[in-house]
Amino acid sequence: xxxxxxxxxxxxxxxxxxxxxxxxxxxxxxxxxxxxxxxxxxxxxxxxxxxxxxxxxxxxxxxxxxxxxxxxxxxxxxxxxxxxxxxxxxxxxxxxxxxxxxxxxxxxxxxxxxxxxxxxxxxxxxxxxxxxxxxxxxxxxxxxxxxxxxxxxxxxxxxxxxxxxxxxxxxxxxxxxxxxxxxxxxxxxxxxxxxxxxxxxxxxxxxxxxxxxxxxxxxxxxxxxxxxxxxxxxxxxxxxxxxxxxxxxxxxxxxxxxxxxxxxxxxxxxxxxxxxxxxxxxxxxxxxxxxxxxxxxxxxxxx
Ligand SMILES: Nc1ncnc2c1ncn2[C@@H]1O[C@H](COP(=O)(O)OP(=O)(O)OP(=O)(O)O)[C@@H](O)[C@H]1O
Numbered sequence: 001x002x003x004x005x006x007x008x009x010x011x012x013x014x015x016x017x018x019x020x021x022x023x024x025x026x027x028x029x030x031x032x033x034x035x036x037x038x039x040x041x042x043x044x045x046x047x048x049x050x051x052x053x054x055x056x057x058x059x060x061x062x063x064x065x066x067x068x069x070x071x072x073x074x075x076x077x078x079x080x081x082x083x084x085x086x087x088x089x090x091x092x093x094x095x096x097x098x099x100x101x102x103x104x105x106x107x108x109x110x111x112x113x114x115x116x117x118x119x120x121x122x123x124x125x126x127x128x129x130x131x132x133x134x135x136x137x138x139x140x141x142x143x144x145x146x147x148x149x150x151x152x153x154x155x156x157x158x159x160x161x162x163x164x165x166x167x168x169x170x171x172x173x174x175x176x177x178x179x180x181x182x183x184x185x186x187x188x189x190x191x192x193x194x195x196x197x198x199x200x201x202x203x204x205x206x207x208x209x210x211x212x213x214x215x216x217x218x219x220x221x222x223x224x225x226x227x228x229x230x231x232x233x234x235x236x237x238x239x240x241x242x243x244x245x246x247x248x249x250x251x252x253x254x255x256x257x258x259x260x261x262x263x264x265x266x267x268x269x270x271x272x273x274x275x276x277x278x279x280x281x282x283x284x285x286x287x288x289x290x291x292x293x294x295x296x297x298x299x300x301x302x303x
Contacts, residue, residue, distance in 0.1 A: 066090015
């Protein structure tokens with residue numbers, strides 16, 4: 001039987017995390033698992049409680065929260081080489097989407113936790129100066145990170161409306177960004193690209209921002225990262241691109257480019273990057289794939 005640390009982010013998904021954590025504790029304990037609850041006021045306190053539970057012998061970590069909740073502890077999970085389970089409670093849940101978890105249905109996600117064989121997924125290791133961070137879904141920079149920066153600086157309104165207002169404000173002022181990319185492909189060949197772009201995203205998984213499939217087609221276990229960029233487009237075409245992101249149909253646009261790489265360095269003046277929806281900080285950054293770095297209880301990978 002598994003000995004699990006159940007990490008609960010009570011803030012996830014507008015406070016849904018706590019209730020989902022209680023359902024999970026009951027269900028996992030009645031299935032015979034040992035469950036140690038790990039919670040805290042912020043990522044720092046959660047990290048130290050989790051480290052203590054891992055030192056006490058937990059072999060599984062169930063993360064009840066959104067992509068941000070997992071992002072804050074990824075390095076501890078990889079270091080301890082535990083198996084994780086994801087109980088989506090966030091607003092975005094992009095890793096849960098990529099794992100094809102039924103993210104609106106906690107009981108169905110618990111069925112999967114209790115009945116599946118672990119699979120291994122890749123992660124992206126992001127270097128910025130002397131800092132290293134692990135990312136499970138997408139690293140994004142450009143139009144989307146500018147929108148995030150603007151939305152995060154706004155005190156009002158809360159929720160999605162803040163993002164809609166920030167999108168409109170950014171659209172008014174937005175100009176293509178000069179990016180310098182250095183791409184290292186699977187065989188180690190290096191390509192340098194200097195280009196204007198609306199955004200550059202590095203996909204370990206296909207989506208960010210709650211199902212925006214910027215890196216549609218990216219696989220969590222191909223040992224590669226998908227570097228996706230949208231070359232300069234008019235404001236009206238950029239607006240028309242948003243609905244395409246939901247389905248991933250933007251990949252057929254002639255301004256869309258994709259490179260599958262082992263690592264990439266991205267540089268652009270004054271641009272910030274976000275990873276798993278969390279602020280990573282200013283470019284430049286280098287991201288490299290860590291193949292099969294994390295063991296996850298989830299349905300088998302698509303063939
Ligand atoms: N275990 C935790 N306890 C308290 N706060 C946390 C914890 N983990 C992360 N946080 C903070 O809570 C914020 C939101 O976390 P999370 O991503 O889990 O929820 P969300 O934003 O609703 O979901 P999503 O990222 O899927 O949209 C993070 O940005 C982080 O600052």
